[in-house]
Amino acid sequence: MSFNIVFYRNNSPLNKINKSLTPVTTVTGTLKEGTSIVDPHIIIEGSLINANYAYIAEFGRYYYLTDAPVQYNNFWEYQFHSDGLYTAREAILNAPVIVSKSSSNYNLYLNDDRYKCYQDPIEVLKQFPSGFNHSEYSFVLALQGIFTPST
Amino acid sequence: MPMQPSLMFDLGPYMVIPIIDQANFPIVTYRNVGYNPDQLICIESAAYQTTLRYLNPVIKIDRPSVDSAGVWHNITGLLLKDNLGTYTDYNLVWQYHVNISQDDYILLDLRLVKVHNLNPLDVTVYISRSMGFGGAGGIASINLCITAIKTIYNGRTWIGVGFGSDNFNNLHAHTSIHYECISISGEFWTSKGYEPETDIEIDDPNEQDPDGPSAPGGGDGGFDRSSDSNPVPGYPAINGADAGFVRLYYTTSAILNLIASEVYSSNFFDWLAQVFMKPTDVICGIGIVPFIPSLGDRGHHKFGTYTFSTELTSIASPYKTVDCGKLLIEKYYGSAFDYSPYTSIQIFLPFLGMRELDIDEVMGKEIGVVYHCNAYDGSLIAYITTPINGVDSVIAQYTGNCMQQVPFGAGDFSGCVRAALSIATSVVGSIAAAGAAGASLAKAGAEAGKVASGAVKAAGESAPSITDSISNVMGLKPHVEKASVAAGSPGQLACMKPFILRRIPRQSLPSNYMQLNGYPSNIGGKLSDFSGYTEIQQIQLSGVNLTEPEIAEILDTLKGGVII
Numbered sequence: 001m002s003f004n005i006v007f008y009r010n011n012s013p014l015n016k017i018n019k020s021l022t023p024v025t026t027v028t029g030t031l032k033e034g035t036s037i038v039d040p041h042i043i044i045e046g047s048l049i050n051a052n053y054a055y056i057a058e059f060g061r062y063y064y065l066t067d068a069p070v071q072y073n074n075f076w077e078y079q080f081h082s083d084g085l086y087t088a089r090e091a092i093l094n095a096p097v098i099v100s101k102s103s104s105n106y107n108l109y110l111n112d113d114r115y116k117c118y119q120d121p122i123e124v125l126k127q128f129p130s131g132f133n134h135s136e137y138s139f140v141l142a143l144q145g146i147f148t149p150s151t
Numbered sequence: 152m153p154m155q156p157s158l159m160f161d162l163g164p165y166m167v168i169p170i171i172d173q174a175n176f177p178i179v180t181y182r183n184v185g186y187n188p189d190q191l192i193c194i195e196s197a198a199y200q201t202t203l204r205y206l207n208p209v210i211k212i213d214r215p216s217v218d219s220a221g222v223w224h225n226i227t228g229l230l231l232k233d234n235l236g237t238y239t240d241y242n243l244v245w246q247y248h249v250n251i252s253q254d255d256y257i258l259l260d261l262r263l264v265k266v267h268n269l270n271p272l273d274v275t276v277y278i279s280r281s282m283g284f285g286g287a288g289g290i291a292s293i294n295l296c297i298t299a300i301k302t303i304y305n306g307r308t309w310i311g312v313g314f315g316s317d318n319f320n321n322l323h324a325h326t327s328i329h330y331e332c333i334s335i336s337g338e339f340w341t342s343k344g345y346e347p348e349t350d351i352e353i354d355d356p357n358e359q360d361p362d363g364p365s366a367p368g369g370g371d372g373g374f375d376r377s378s379d380s381n382p383v384p385g386y387p388a389i390n391g392a393d394a395g396f397v398r399l400y401y402t403t404s405a406i407l408n409l410i411a412s413e414v415y416s417s418n419f420f421d422w423l424a425q426v427f428m429k430p431t432d433v434i435c436g437i438g439i440v441p442f443i444p445s446l447g448d449r450g451h452h453k454f455g456t457y458t459f460s461t462e463l464t465s466i467a468s469p470y471k472t473v474d475c476g477k478l479l480i481e482k483y484y485g486s487a488f489d490y491s492p493y494t495s496i497q498i499f500l501p502f503l504g505m506r507e508l509d510i511d512e513v514m515g516k517e518i519g520v521v522y523h524c525n526a527y528d529g530s531l532i533a534y535i536t537t538p539i540n541g542v543d544s545v546i547a548q549y550t551g552n553c554m555q556q557v558p559f560g561a562g563d564f565s566g567c568v569r570a571a572l573s574i575a576t577s578v579v580g581s582i583a584a585a586g587a588a589g590a591s592l593a594k595a596g597a598e599a600g601k602v603a604s605g606a607v608k609a610a611g612e613s614a615p616s617i618t619d620s621i622s623n624v625m626g627l628k629p630h631v632e633k634a635s636v637a638a639g640s641p642g643q644l645a646c647m648k649p650f651i652l653r654r655i656p657r658q659s660l661p662s663n664y665m666q667l668n669g670y671p672s673n674i675g676g677k678l679s680d681f682s683g684y685t686e687i688q689q690i691q692l693s694g695v696n697l698t699e700p701e702i703a704e705i706l707d708t709l710k711g712g713v714i715i
Contacts (some may be wrong), residue, residue, distance in 0.1 A: 012714075013714055015708055015711070015712060015713045015714055016713065016714040017713055017714065017715055018715070037698070038698055038700060038701055060696065061697075082697070082701055084695075084697050084701040084702065084704055084705040085705055085708055085709075085713065087697065087701075088692075088695040088696075088697060088705065091692065091693070091694045091695045092678060092690075092692065092695075092705065092709070093677070093678050093679040093715070094677055094678070094679060095677065095678055095690050095691055095692045095693070096675070096676070096677060096690070096691050097675065097676065097677065097678045097681075097687050097688075097689065097690045097691075097709075098673070098674070098675045098687070098688045098689040098690075099672040099673070099674055099675070099676075099678075099681055099685055099686065099687060099688065100671070100672060100673065100686045100687065100688035101668065101669035101670065101671060101672055101684070101685065101686035101712070102669045102670065102672040102674070102681050102683070102684070102685050102686075103665045103666055103668075103669045103670070103682075103683035103684040103685070104681050104682040104683050104685075105672055105674050105676075105680070105681055106669065106670035106671060106672045106674075107670075107671060107672065107673065107674070108484070108485060108486035108487065108670060108671075109486060109487050110487060110670075110671035110672070110673055111487045111671065112487075112670065112671045114668060115488075115658065115660075116658070116659045116660075117488075117493075117656040117657055117658050117659055118657045118658075118659055120657060121654050121655060121656050121657055122483075122654070122655040122656075122657050123652065123653070123654055123655075124652070124653045124655060125650055125651070125652050125653075126478055126650060126651050126653070127478075127648050127649070127650040128475045128476050128477075128478050128520055128648050128649040128650060128651075129475070129476035129477075129478075130473075130474060130475045130476040130648065131473070131475045131501055131646075131647045131648030131649055132441040132442065132473060132501050132502075132522075132553075132647040132648070133441070133442075133647065134441075134647065136441065136442050136443050137439055137440070137441050137442075137643070138401055138402075138403075138439070138440055138442065138443050138444060138526075139401070139402045139403065139404065139406075139407055139437060139438070139439055139557070140399055140400070140401065140402075140436075140437070140438045140439070140440055140444065140466070140526050140554075141399070141400045141401075141402045141407065141410065141434070141436075141437055141463070142397050142398070142399055142400075142434070142435035142436045142437070142438075142527075143397065143398055143400065143433055143434060143435060143452050143454065144396065144397060144432070144433055144434075144435055144454060145398065145433065145452050145453050145454035145455070146395070146398065146452070146453050147398045147400075147448075147450055147451075147452055147453075147463075147465050148450050148451050148452075148453055148458070149448040149449065149450035149465075150448070150449050150450045150451065150462060
């Protein structure tokens with residue numbers, strides 16, 4: 001089974017949904033028997049050193065290039081693994097989600113088990129503005145009897 | 152022997168029904184999808200009570216196999232095997248050989264007398280080609296496991312004489328046993344001409360629960376988060392001095408010296424001699440309080456017929472308010488770190504010592520300290536307030552004593568010293584409780600740390616370190632006592648102003664933490680509403696034309712963290 005494969009150079013992280021792809025070339029390859037649509041092995045003549053990513057319209061998928069061992073007579077067996085994240089990016093980005101961690105929408109009042117702190121905490125002492133005063137110490141005398149105010 | 156209508160035998164896969172009650176088991180039927188005409192159907196009973204005396208399997212044979220001639224295979228033997236492997240065979244009630252269509256069925260009710268006390272009993276029913284009596288035996292190929300056997304007629308015993316051929320393994324018919332076939336229907340069966348019995352009643356002890364079975368509920372809270380203000384209370388309308396038997400005076404040391412001179416003067420002594428009293432009988436007590444009481448009129452004290460020449464200042468009210476002011480507890484991080492169990496706060500209160508405050512109650516608020524003191528006996532109460540509905544409201548209160556007793560006689564002096572020593576060496580329950588609170592904080596931190604170790608980790612991330620996670624660092628810090636009892640005389644030597652001590656965690660945060668880890672979110676929406684590093688807790692993904700493993704990989708990647 002022969003079909004066109006569009007090769008790219010992917011410089012984005014594997015877990016990035018919208019990847020930045022640089023087209024390299026389009027070649028024709030043959031699907032090796034017994035391989036799957038998720039992990040196809042495709043025989044291509046010649047090597048593609050600058051490519052690490054591909055699109056196979058026949059399968060409707062984007063793929064990572066996982067290996068390319070030499071077969072014989074300059075025919076290379078390219079091994080791919082499907083990148084569902086980029087292939088289904090529209091559906092993924094439009095899907096309803098609950099996000100647990102984010103670098104855009106977050107709330108710092110939620111706890112995170114990944115937080116770390118040093119062993120020496122910060123100690124802060126703050127004094128109240130007022131209190132008792134030594135200068136106001138007073139004797140209190142309790143006497144039996146009655147009190148007669150001075151006139 | 153009663154004639155029976157056409158019978159059906161259901162064969163099927165294993166169906167294990169737990170024994171609910173030894174006296175009443177549900178009927179089961181089995182439908183064999185790919186039955187073999189020569190299959191031996193072995194019906195085994197699971198272990199049941201040793202007191203079960205009667206084994207009454209009810210077997211329905213649905214769509215019995217037919218041979219090429221359209222002849223169905225009758226049941227020719229019934230084998231009982233106990234757990235010792237002892238075979239006791241019982242022949243069925245009848246040997247029946249009929250041509251039967253696929254729609255026919257057999258209901259077979261075997262009334263058996265249990266012949267062996269040991270359990271379990273295996274009941275093997277043979278189906279073989281109809282040969283009449285003495286036909287060839289079948290070949291056991293499947294085992295049906297019936298663990299529940301219904302007693303159709305509880306307590307009835309059927310004993311009789313049986314007949315028929317064994318058709319298997321050279322076992323012999325026991326002609327001494329008779330079995331009567333009785334038409335039986337069961338709730339699991341659909342039978343032609345037979346009405347299913349009504350629901351089998353099984354005693355379920357859970358039905359006795361007065362709360363009944365589980366049901367949906369919840370969501371009926373009122374979400375009322377309003378608070379009432381709780382201002383510092385006023386003073387009582389009366390006090391000890393109002394009784395009139397004892398008068399309180401504010402004095403200075405100079406005035407007190409004059410009183411002492413007068414008490415020990417010859418005039419006073421001469422007068423005392425007439426009434427057989429001592430000079431110290433006039434004096435009820437002398438104390439030092441850390442505040443100036445509310446002053447009243449000046450005048451002279453009269454004891455009996457003796458009037459003191461020294462002019463004294465009366466105390467108008469023994470109650471005194473000492474307002475220590477307010478302190479704003481500002482958030483340090485503006486995050487979860489500002490609250491327990493990460494940040495802790497203690498307050499020192501003059502004459503009371505250190506107390507633990509609940510940081511969650513005071514964070515971000517202005518806390519006030521107000522003392523109500525009583526010059527009559529030196530008792531005091533300290534109120535901790537925070538604003539609620541715009542009113543400074545009491546959230547905590549602590550009691551103590553601020554008076555230093557001043558001796559004025561020989562016995563009096565030793566008593567004052569003993570009292571001072573007792574205060575200094577006593578253990579304050581609140582300090583111990585504060586220590587326990589520290590231990591509680593440690594426990595909470597340790598528990599939070601355990602939760603941390605079980606968290607889902609993103610790809611490429613190392614496991615949270617148990618030694619430096621914030622929960623463990625702050626939660627396992629020891630609680631150190633910083634101030635013992637500070638009442639009475641020792642209290643007058645201690646700090647005179649309240650202060651707070653706050654312990655704040657020192658966060659270790661890489662500069663690119665947000666970009667690579669993100670912060671906790673728990674926010675919903677569309678994934679496109681977010682940007683940067685994002686970890687999904689839950690997603691509803693649809694309209695994706697990919698294989699199941701691919702979708703599973705996508706979900707794993709989303710939960711491990713993606714970049715949008």
